[in-house]
Amino acid sequence: MAKGTYQQVKDALKKLGIDDYNVVDHPAAHTTEEADKYIAGHEGVRTKTMFLKGKKKKFxxxxxxxxxxxxxxxxxxxxxTKRVSMARPEHLEEELGLExxxxxxxxxxxxxxxxVKVYIDKDIVDEPIQTFHPNENTHTIFIKTKDxxxxxxxxxxxxxxxDL
Incomplete structure (x- = not known):
């Protein structure tokens, strides 16, 4: 499977007419703490996205x-859900094309x-802007929650x- 790329994300957002977002380019960040240092001072809730596996290969x-x-x-x-834990790197690669x-x-x-079933914690739903790595850890995207x-x-x- 092709790896997820920043270009892939930009192309998808453009196709959907979502163009009101900001991106901060920075050195590779391997943890949310590292990434937070690079984006200090920019508005947006700092998120973490966890990829989990349950029984019978449910994600x-x-x-x-x-x-x-x-x-x-x-x-x-x-x-x-039952027997949920962090998904292994090979599942992450297989299902999302990510590391x-x-x-x-x-x-x-x-x-x-x-x-993959997606869950969002209610505490961040009302925040106007969310932050994520757009499939590469050398960028952080600030996207409106509605987008x-x-x-x-x-x-x-x-x-x-x-409500976690």
């Missing part, structure tokens, strides 16, 4: 504030099987809002 994407800790038991209770540390909703462009939802819907993913 989940969880988008939340990067300051929040993921509670796997609470997630399983809220969603009725660990670069997970974002833009990786869903590569999810041919549409077998993120428009993007997800356009590529056939209906995120569920949960």
């Amino acid at each position: 989940y994407m969880v988008i939340m504030d990067d300051k929040k800790r993921m509670d796997f038991h609470e997630f399983m209770d809220l969603t009725g 660990p540390g670069i997970v974002s909703p833009f990786g869903l462009l590569n999810n041919q099987d549409h077998n 993120l939802f428009k993007f997800l819907k356009a590529i056939d993913f209906e995120p569920e809002i949960i």
Whole structure:
């Protein structure tokens, strides 16, 4: 499978008429903490996107504030999922065409099987702007929350809002 690329994200957003976003180019960032240093002073909630695997090869994407800790038991209770853990790098590559540390909703462009359920924490839904790596960790995109939802819907993913 072709790797996700920044160009792929720009092309997809352009095709959808989403052009009101900003990008900060920076050295490769391997953690949210590293990325946050490069984007200090720019408006937008700092997010983390986790790619999880449940039993029977079910996959989940969880988008939340990067300051929040993921509670796997609470997630399983809220969603009725079973035996959820971080997906292995090979699953990330297979399903999203991404490497660990670069997970974002833009990786869903590569999810041919549409077998990933997307969850967004309600704490960030009302934030006007969200931040993500656009399939490469040398850029951070600042996208309006409404445009993120428009993007997800356009590529056939209906995120569920949960209270983590």
